[in-house]
Every structure is written in structure tokens, then in C-alpha cells.
Amino acid sequence: MRYLPHTEADRATMLARIGVGAINDLFADVPADKRLAGLLDLPAAKSELEVERILGALAASNVAAGSGPFFVGAGAYRHHVPASVDHLIQRSEFLTSYTPYQPEIAQGTLQYLFEFQTQVANLTAMEVANASMYDGSTATAEAVLMAHRVTGRRKAVISGGLHPQYRAVVETISTMAGDRFVALAADPAGSEAILEAIDADTSCVVVQSPSFYGHLVDLKPIAEKAHAAGALLVAVFTEVVSLGLVEPPGAQGADIVVGEGQSLGNPLAFGGPYVGLFATRQNLVRQMPGRLAGETVDAEGRRGYVLTLSTREQHIRRGKATSNICTNSGLCALAFTIHMTLLGETGLRRVAAFCHANAVRLADSFSEVSGVSVLNDSFFNEFTVRVPGNAADVIDRLAGKGVLAGVPVSRLEPDKPELADLLVVAATELNTDADRAAYVAALKEVL
């Protein structure tokens, strides 16, 4: 039996009240060709055996990331995650608990969130971090909204090195909030003049480093110019492992640091769920979105953890809350925390050094391939390559040879034909010499 609390009369009353004829009229904003006209063309019933057979065949048409040479990044990275991470997060206290924030019964959860925040603050060299956001892109959009609250200004300047999907999310969310933004042209060369775009109306400058195209950006002059104009610097990263080698954004003057934490603890998993990182300075903490775990003492003086500064949040502050996020990516944050704890500072630096060394060797190998050039003067584990002709076709031909060779920029920037010959290539500690040799050999064959 389906439990449907509303009667037909209830629905008619509600529709009449909001002035809508039928429930389907509420979906008018969804383009007609994206709506399902009827039921899916599926058989009414199949046996378990048949379902396993059919879905197994469908799954077999995927090429798994670990099945061959894999150099795909552009916001999601394949790293080695120790088996102990998965084992620990499967404990039912963590895995199946829903919004476990009551201090009386959830000290374990609150403590790992506190430790997660401490790790994020240390990695970014910031003073305070929240208990996580949904992912890097929504964290970036929230940073833009926060900058508007802090400065009272409503124009964000967005670097052309920001991941195109992050830019799209920022544009969607800030537009809905009634804000403006200036998005600089895509910057594959890493040479944009962002300082000139900062003016007295600017709430924040949003800069990704390493950029979507892999360039390391010196944030200090941007921070100086932004601060002189009364604006904030929002520093973004998509590869958290980079913080094991590059100077953290907090040390370069960033006011808000946001990024994607997937690389630590979390598998690619078809693009999610991931974990957004969000850190800022102490004096801005009351404008920060998201949950925040704090350390305190109980009535007997024993250490304990509670959610704190909740008056920023929607369940108390209603429409004036700093964000409509009333949760966090708890399990992904836990995986991050366990992986980071297992690595420690030394381990993270070693993984980062491996990633960078593999990327350097790969970039060097491309010099053997005629017609292919690396655009970057600097990079961490990801860089941009110009290939003869259409990069998407090259990727398809390489996939035919079993090499998953990167992301054609046209896939994320389909409306910019000037970027169609560019390829973003990433390396991690998982790439072997054999992977690299296979990539270079296949590339020579398909060009």
C-alpha cells in the first residue's frame, strides 16, 4: 500500500491556492524534451537471475578507471585509498546514522568532524574550517555569497582558470541570489590579467590554483590588489593533494579557501558524492556557511564536542541564515579524515611528490611526439596539452586502444571552438612507467 497523506481535495485546494491548474504545470521550467512523456520502456518483471545477467552486461560496457592507463583528472582524481579507510567508514555508527549531531549521543561523530576541520585548516593555512560542504563547486558558490555578505558588494570577479563546471555553479547560484559576476575568458595559457578586473564594486576575486589548466597561480599580488580595493580573495583548488607541495592559499593572503576533498579517502564513484572543503579567517566566521563542530568541556570538566555558532544556520536563523545548507558530507569527510590521518604530514608530502614527479615525466615524454605541445610553465599533477586537430577525437581513438588519456577541454567548454584542440591530462601516484609508455606509444599511433 502506498502511503499518500494528501487527498485529491487537499491537492486541489493547494493548487488553487498557488494558482496552478495541475501538478504537471509546476514542471513548466523543465524543457519539454527533457521530460518523460510516459513510463519507461521496461519489462513489468524479471527474475533476479535475469536482472543480474542484464545489468552485468550493461556494467561490463563501462571501462573502469583501474583497468588500464588512466590520466583523467579535471576535478576528480584517482588515488590509492588504503583499504582500512573503507573498512572503518563501514561501521554502522558512521555509515547508517542520520544527522548525528546531538552531543549527548554523538561524541564520535562530532570529534571526527572537529578533527576534519583541524586538518582542513592546517592544509589550507587558514584559521577555521567548517564540517564540509557538498562538493568543491557548491563550496565555491557559497564563498561568493559569503563575500557579498562580508563586503556588502555584489560583483564577483571569476578567473578564467576556474573549473568550467565550478564557474557554472557559481553563475547559477549567485544569479539566483540577485548578484552579478564578471567571468574572465578561459585562460589555458595561464596569462590572464585579473588584477585589472578588480575595482571598487568587487566583492571577491575567485582564483583556482593549480588552475583548471594546471597552472600554479601566485596568489599574493591578487590578494594585495583585492584587499586594497576592499574585496576578498577566494582561493579554489580541485586537487587537495596539491596542498602537500604548494604554498597553501592561507599563507598567500586568501580570505576564503574552498576546494574539492575527493582525492583523500574517496573514490571517483562516477562523480560523487564528494566532499567540499571550506576554510576562512576567524574574524569572518559568523558569515561562514555550514556546520561547525567545536571543542568544549562538560559539567565535570571533561573534553567534549558540540556543534557551535549554530545561530548562523537555517534551523535557527531561518531566512537570514548564512546558507541553506543544513548538513555536510559526513561520510565522505570521515573518509577524508581517516585517509589524511593515515598519511600524516610526511605521507601527504610523499604522495604529492609522487604525483608531481609522474606528471613531470609524462610532460617530458610528450616531447617525443611530434605535433604535441605542453602549454604549462608550471603545474602540480595536471597540465594542458595542445594536439593536432580535435582533442575529443584523439581521446576517443586513444580509448579505443585502452588508454584513458585525459579530458578534452571541449567536453566542459563545448561552445568555445578555440579550445577544441586542448587536452587536460592528470597523473597521480598510481601511474606506472608502463602506463606512461603505453600512453605515448598510443598517441604516436593515433596522430
Place this chain on the structure above:
Amino acid sequence: MTTRYTRDHEWVRLDGDTAVVGISEYAQEQLGDVVFVELPPLGKTLAQGDEAAVVESVKAASEVYAPLAGEVIEVNQALADEPAMANQHPEGAGWFFKLKVGDRAAFDELMDGEAYERFLETV
């Protein structure tokens, strides 16, 4: 000096054309331990009823509204440094901000202490 009150539980006292504004004894009691106040910027011009400040306790956050129209000429920095003053001396040292007001007539339309007491019995 006469103290007058609003239905949003601000109090205001007028000295010449300077109005001192805070939250009432009843308001601080309802809020519980005040942990943070956000005061308006100096020079800001407020209409009567505009949001002027924010007061946060451990369990709630509320706006403090301008009981009269005017320009913010002083804020209580001591209160910002020690928000518990809003609990200890709500109608004295725990004042929030001072306004330079033009229209005294609006002041006389607010509730006096007795009227506010009667109003509290209805809330």
C-alpha cells in the same frame, strides 16, 4: 528621563536629539545568555523599524530594530567586547547604539513603562 518601549522589545531614551537604544529586560530574559552582538556602522541612516543590529544568544538570533528614525552616531563597543552586558545591565550599560533623531513626536507615540508592562501580559 522617560524610557519608552517598542513591541519588538527595544527600549529608547531621548536626551535632546540623541536617542539611546537597547533591548528590554524581558528581551534579554527570553534570549538567554547573549554571546554576540553585531552593531550598525556609524553614520548609517535608519528609518523607524529598520534592522539596526543583531543579537545572538546560545539558542537564538534576533534583529534589533530602530525604534525611531535617525542617524547612527555612536555604538557601544564595550557591549560588542562583552556581550553578556546585555544580560546583566540590559537597560543601562548594555545599550546598543545612539541615534541622532529629527522627529521627537514619534518618541511620544511609543509605549511608556506601564504600557509596556501591560503589553507584556498579552504576549
